Amino acid sequence: MHEFNWGLLIVVYLFLGGLSAGLFFAAGLANYLTVDDKPVYAKVARMGALLAPWPVAIGSGLLILDLGNWYRFYKLFLHFRWQSPMSIGSYLLTIFTLIAFVYLFAWLKEDERKWIFSKIPATWKQVHRLNVDISSWREKIAMVGFPFSIGVGIYTGVLLGAVSARPFWNTNLVAQMFLFSALSSGSAALLLAMLLDRKNPVEKHETKFLVTLDVVFISLELFIILPYIIHGQLSSQAVKDALTLILGGPYTVVFWVFFLFLGLLVPLAIEVYELFPSIFKGREFHGSRRMALTAAGLVLFGGFLLRYIFVYAGQVSSFHRMGLLR
Incomplete structure (x- = not known):
């Protein structure tokens, strides 16, 4: 039985932080076209702006509550250390969250501001x-926020990759994978929100814009996964052993079937199928709501x-490296 120092709350935190980064990036990009x-x-830009700050704010709040003595979280900001991913991340997340809320405010209508x-x-x-x-500042705010959204x-992924004792994480490809x-x-998430918004169909x-954007990012993510596995197989024995966790080990099914197949390849196939007639045959994009x-x-x-x-696999990999998972 392995003791996991990082549990489901960290998973949620990492997911919500990345979700906000993606929402802000998509919203900002939509505003520039x-x-x-x-x-x-x-409408895409406005919806993305309204959604972007909340996931990262909620995730950061959950993380603070999980610290134990949550009221001491301010100590993270008393000293800044360039060599500490945790220190950099604390400032990065705070600045990004503030920018995201300002960007949200820039998209509020007059009656919405009055109500607040x-x-x-x-x-x-x-x-x-x-x-x-401050609606006239939308483009400038988006421009300032772009690098911070990419950084978040x-x-x-950097937070994991910086832990050298975990061979499953110890490559910069993890950061790239997490980014895409x-x-x-x-x-x-932006596509889902817009499809579910009955008031503004x-x-x-x-x-088509959001589906195309997703196809590009899924493709880039897939192009990182293959090098990650190849790099691991050509790396040290500890990394090779760690990779067995998804190559025949306990995380094989969840990685290949649920994540790679259901979470990447199936949606990619659906979206390419939807886009193909309009891109390669010059037909009008119809777009099935159910498929989207x-x-x-x-x-x-x-x-x-x-x-x-x-x-989870990364934490098990340290035990694997020490020969405790044989």
Whole structure:
């Protein structure tokens, strides 16, 4: 029986952090695609902006509560250490979360802002001064937030890769894999949210944009998984032993069947099938709502499983390395 120092809460935290990064990236990108200086995917950008801050805020809150003496979390910010992934991550997540909330505020309509500030006591005059329209700053905020969203997406993998005692994690390919998984999960979550929004029905060109974006990110993720396995097989004996956890070991089925097949290949096949007629045959993109919902749900399922596999298998790999898993 192995003792796991990092449990399901860490898996949730890593998934939610990556999800926010992907949502912000997709929303910001949608805002920059314009015709006659008007966003083509304004609804996509707005929905992504409204959703982006919440997953990372919730995930960070859960992590703080899990610290035990949660009220001491402020000590993470008393000293900054470049060589500490935890120190870098604390500042990175905080700055990104603040930018994401500012970007959300930039997309609020006037009546939405009024409703929010109506809940704040009138005596808080300094707070009410923040009730201003900053919609003209959307592009600038997105530009500032882009590198931080990429940083958060990468960080969720760097945090694992920095632990040299865990051979399953000890490669920079994990950070790249987590980044593309985060971007894919964010695109899928945005597509799912728009498909489920009955008040503002999603349009065909918006669905096509998000499906195309997801296909690109899933493909990039797949191109990282293969080198990860090849690199491991050509690496030290400890890394080779660690890889047996997904190559015949206890995590083989969940990795190959549930994550790789159901969480990546099946949604990729669905989305390529949907895009093929419009891209290669010049036909109009129809886009099945049911198929898009299925693909988006499977992508999110796969994104969560990726972090579950790496968090748990990575911790087992240290025992494996010491010869305790034979």
